[in-house]
Amino acid sequence: MASKFEVRKISDTLIEIEIPSRSKTVTLKVTPEELEFIDATARKFGFTNRSEFLRRAVINYINKIYNLTA
Numbered sequence: 001m002a003s004k005f006e007v008r009k010i011s012d013t014l015i016e017i018e019i020p021s022r023s024k025t026v027t028l029k030v031t032p033e034e035l036e037f038i039d040a041t042a043r044k045f046g047f048t049n050r051s052e053f054l055r056r057a058v059i060n061y062i063n064k065i066y067n068l069t070a
Helices: 033-046 050-065
Strands: 006-009 016-020
Touching: 033 050
Parallel strands: none
Antiparallel strands: 006 016
């Protein structure tokens, strides 16, 4: 089965590519200071981007509050 993806030109320098997956997008609003902290912490622990860092943080938090094993 071939993957169908959508390409949109946002501006002269920005193109958005949507690749279908089982993942869903979640929007999170934070202050500039919080974003700075998130980015610094993600870099410190070797994450390639903030999305991967936040995904892992949320999963770890859920595992912790429900006493699940990671």
